[in-house]
Amino acid sequence: MTTPTEPPVPPPVRPAPARPGRKLGPIAENVGSAHRAWLDPLRTAYLTSGLTLNDLSSRVRFAKSKISELLRGVGLYPRWEIVLRLANELGMPNWPxxxxxxQAALETHKSSEWINGCTSGTTVTATHTAPPLEHCAFRELVESDYSLYAQVFLDDNQRDNAVSDTFDRLWLSWNEALAAHDTRRYAWNVLRTTVMARTPHRDGRPELGSAAFDTVTLQNLTDPAAYANQLTETLELFAAISRLPDRQLDVIILGRLCGFTHEAISALLGTSLATVRSDERHATRFLDSVIPPHSTEGNRQ
Structure with missing residues (x-):
């Protein structure tokens, strides 16, 4: 595990310039997580640019009302041409x-033919520029660790897509990530949001049942009766883990299922070592209160 011990150094924070005119409204409540993954950074780029909707309208030659709708996620899913024009004006990297x-287009039931039709005549490949060096270095340090976490919730294909999407989102909002109190914490929140958006939920909590079948204890059992008994205990434990508060859940997942030390968890989450230990104590106390102590034996500490 190669988790960084220090976050990248942030650039000086510059306040967003004031702009005249009506304030941009919030993103519509019915906008899905995949759509938000690129819409949030686009809105942030606009809000920090100092440009007005009138400015953008005149530069991209698109109606101000339509740009406002696009930036709020209102109406039909936008075609790539207009998104590309806005991104170019706002200085955003086009490839991520x-x-x-x-991907969001597919999740809103747009066909591949529609997507290809939107991109014909545009120069997407010309924007295959490399991300910032700090972003590349950060990705090299944490990508395998992010994959271990995502694997607990998702199958292999979804895991890879979630981790890839995480770094695309970070590329789009890298300046904001650097300006955050802790870049590692900012990045972890992006990963967590991306993974949880793809994870099946029950009663508002992530399902961990499939991960139970991958535990070392179960894989080493050959007796059917012993396997059934251990599976029942493991499923009970994982159901209890899923009920933990988010931060405690992550600490338990990283420690017990992924094998991270307290120090590695602290560095990965961008939180203090004392916070990690406190979260683990509270989580363990809860798990012991709902699962008999013998049921938690044999899990990785």
């Missing part, structure tokens, strides 16, 4: 934006 836009 396109990847996220096309």
């Amino acid at each position: 934006l396109y990847r996220l836009w096309s």
Whole structure:
């Protein structure tokens, strides 16, 4: 595990310039997580640019009302041409934006033919520029650790897509990530949001049942009766883990299922070592209160 011990150094924070005119409204409540993955960074780029909707309208030659709708996620899913024009005016990297836009298009039931029709005549490939060096270094340090976490919730294909989407989102909002109190914490929140958006939920909590079948204890059992008994205990434990508060859930997942030390968890989450230990104590106390102590034996500490 190669978790960084220090976050990248943030640039000086510059306040967003004031702009005249009506304030941009919030994103519509019915906008899905995949759509938000690229819309949030696009809105942030606009809000920090100092440009008005009138400015953008005159530059991209698109109606101000339509730009407002696009930035709020209102109306039909936007075609790539207008998203690309806005991104170019706002100085955003096009390649990660396109990847996220096309994936969200599929999740809103747009066909591949529609997506290809939107991109014909545009120069997506010309924007295959490399991300910032700090982003590349950060990704190299944490990508395998992010994959271990995502694997607990998702199958292999979904895991890879979630981790890839996470770094695309970070690329789009890298300046914001650097300006955050702790870049590692900012990045972890992006990963967690991306993974949880793809994870099946029951009663508002993530399901961990499939991960139970991958535990070392179960894989080493050959007797059917012993396997059935251990499976029941493991499923009970995982159901209890899923009820933990988010931060405690992550600490238990990373420690017990992924094998991270307290120090590695602290560095990965961007939180203090004392906070990690406190979260683990509270989580363990809860698990012991709902699961008999012998049921938690044999799990990785």
